[in-house]
Amino acid sequence: MRKPYLAGNWKMNLDRASSLALAGALREHVGQRNDVEVAVAPPFVYLPAVVEALEGSPIRVGSQNMCDQAKGAFTGEVSGAMLRDVGATFAILGHSERRHVYGEPDALVNAKVHHALEVGLDVILCVGETIEEREAGETEKVVRRHLTEGLAGVDGLSKITIAYEPVWAIGTGLNATPEQAGEVHTYLRGVLEGLFGERAAETTRIQYGGSVKPGNIAELMAVDGVDGALVGGASLEAESFAGIVDFDK
Numbered sequence: 672m673r674k675p676y677l678a679g680n681w682k683m684n685l686d687r688a689s690s691l692a693l694a695g696a697l698r699e700h701v702g703q704r705n706d707v708e709v710a711v712a713p714p715f716v717y718l719p720a721v722v723e724a725l726e727g728s729p730i731r732v733g734s735q736n737m738c739d740q741a742k743g744a745f746t747g748e749v750s751g752a753m754l755r756d757v758g759a760t761f762a763i764l765g766h767s768e769r770r771h772v773y774g775e776p777d778a779l780v781n782a783k784v785h786h787a788l789e790v791g792l793d794v795i796l797c798v799g800e801t802i803e804e805r806e807a808g809e810t811e812k813v814v815r816r817h818l819t820e821g822l823a824g825v826d827g828l829s830k831i832t833i834a835y836e837p838v839w840a841i842g843t844g845l846n847a848t849p850e851q852a853g854e855v856h857t858y859l860r861g862v863l864e865g866l867f868g869e870r871a872a873e874t875t876r877i878q879y880g881g882s883v884k885p886g887n888i889a890e891l892m893a894v895d896g897v898d899g900a901l902v903g904g905a906s907l908e909a910e911s912f913a914g915i916v917d918f919d920k
């Protein structure tokens with residue numbers, strides 16, 4: 672049984688006061704609920720404050736990115752150990768904005784995955800095709816490559832969640848239809864099974880991300896194989912993220 676996993680990726684939004692207000696409101700809303708897993712990924716600089724604001728809450732706090740190196744002359748980067756040090760428990764890696772805006776290749780994403788696991792961070796590994804790739808019939812090829820190369824050399828999936836985020840659905844208001852999400856999630860689980868075996872594939876959660884809102888979360892979560900959501904814009908306000916967390920109410 673895969674517990675639904677709803678995570679908010681705040682991207683480069685909010686400020687200290689609004690981050691704390693949002694964390695506080697979510698804390699109150701989620702209470703000690705444990706039938707769903709809820710997580711937030713604030714900007715690096717607000718991580719310690721948000722961790723503190725959520726102490727004692729089951730809501731997990733993680734980062735949106737991470738350096739692949741442990742320490743040293745890497746100006747502007749943040750290490751996995753630093754993230755652990757301030758209380759983060761997971762890192763989102765391979766997000767499409769990292770891949771497409773900042774040119775992160777699969778090999779770098781893979782190095783980050785390894786480093787995160789080494790320091791004890793869980794990982795949300797993002798995969799997804801652009802509209803050009805979808806229209807060229809390359810969706811499966813692209814997400815297979817993201818998975819296979821992103822997870823190369825990884826021993827097991829117990830610390831890993833996959834997020835299927837079609838690039839054309841991110842921030843556009845145009846979410847994948849339940850059918851489109853279902854097709855890709857089924858395909859991804861098959862790839863995971865080939866790589867890690869049936870049991871690992873069955874227990875690994877695959878989130879959907881891309882224009883998730885309170886109004887479409889129920890139909891997406893109803894799809895076999897959709898185990899949660901990675902939410903951008905709609906995670907920035909307590910009311911809309913709460914509506915996503917409460918998808919089955």
Ligand code: 13P
Pocket residue numbers: 680766836840841842843844880881882883901902903904905
């Ligand atoms: P939106 O929910 O704003 O489309 O963003 C999705 C996303 O990129 C989450 O990581």
